[in-house]
Amino acid sequence: MSGLTIEDGGAAKRNGGVGLFLRRWMANPLQMGSVVPSSPALGRRIAALVERRGDEVVVELGAGTGAITRALLAGGVPAERLVVVEIVPDMAQHLARAFPGVTVVQGDAFALPDALPAALRGRIGTAICGIPLVLLPIDQQRRFVAAVEAVAPGRGFLLYTYCITSPLPWRALGLTARREAWTPLNLPPASVWRYRPAG
Numbered sequence: 001m002s003g004l005t006i007e008d009g010g011a012a013k014r015n016g017g018v019g020l021f022l023r024r025w026m027a028n029p030l031q032m033g034s035v036v037p038s039s040p041a042l043g044r045r046i047a048a049l050v051e052r053r054g055d056e057v058v059v060e061l062g063a064g065t066g067a068i069t070r071a072l073l074a075g076g077v078p079a080e081r082l083v084v085v086e087i088v089p090d091m092a093q094h095l096a097r098a099f100p101g102v103t104v105v106q107g108d109a110f111a112l113p114d115a116l117p118a119a120l121r122g123r124i125g126t127a128i129c130g131i132p133l134v135l136l137p138i139d140q141q142r143r144f145v146a147a148v149e150a151v152a153p154g155r156g157f158l159l160y161t162y163c164i165t166s167p168l169p170w171r172a173l174g175l176t177a178r179r180e181a182w183t184p185l186n187l188p189p190a191s192v193w194r195y196r197p198a199g
């Protein structure tokens with residue numbers, strides 16, 4: 001894990017990081033899962049699904065260049081209650097510059113208990129996943145589910161996807177699944193699923 005601080009956010013805000021996103025897709029398409037950042041419309045739908053009480057935080061996993069981060073802030077999540085995790089160092093740097101006040105963690109979402117500050121355990125209202133889990137084998141999907149459960153017991157997570165049906169085999173993963181939003185205003189059109197631990 002490495003925590004990042006913020007310097008000048010001007011340039012990062014202006015260009016939105018589209019070039020950086022494309023370069024990362026060319027370098028590692030499976031890790032990125034998309035050629036372009038998510039749309040503002042998808043971001044608004046995700047922001048509307050956030051659940052957060054009192055001093056709980058929202059954790060965004062796989063924040064990329066911040067398309068969803070921006071929408072979460074615009075949707076009312078205070079910067080000091082937003083934690084974003086991104087594995088690619090250049091992107092984490094970009095996020096730290098673009099979003100002053102947001103806690104940016106450069107780390108691996110599959111190792112969340114190590115990556116997140118210990119004080120956040122059990123204080124996560126909503127976890128949002130932008131990582132293309134559908135492309136991963138089920139043992140890695142299990143690791144992801146266990147990592148979220150370790151830091152946000154019982155809360156589950158939101159996952160946005162281009163799949164028409166559930167991108168995760170939820171029964172095999174011990175989850176319940178519900179598609180809570182869809183928008184054609186994304187390239188490609190996207191759905192938002194909410195998964196929670198079953199029983």
Ligand SMILES: C[S@@+](CC[C@H](N)C(=O)[O-])C[C@H]1O[C@@H](n2cnc3c(N)ncnc32)[C@H](O)[C@@H]1O
Pocket residue numbers: 031032033034036037038061062063064065066067068085086087088091107108109110130131132
């Ligand atoms: C589909 S992009 C989403 C980016 C952004 N949230 C958006 O919607 O435009 C997936 C992002 O997840 C990041 N990522 C992939 N694997 C990760 C991991 N294990 N831990 C943290 N971030 C990861 C990638 O680097 C990439 O930025």
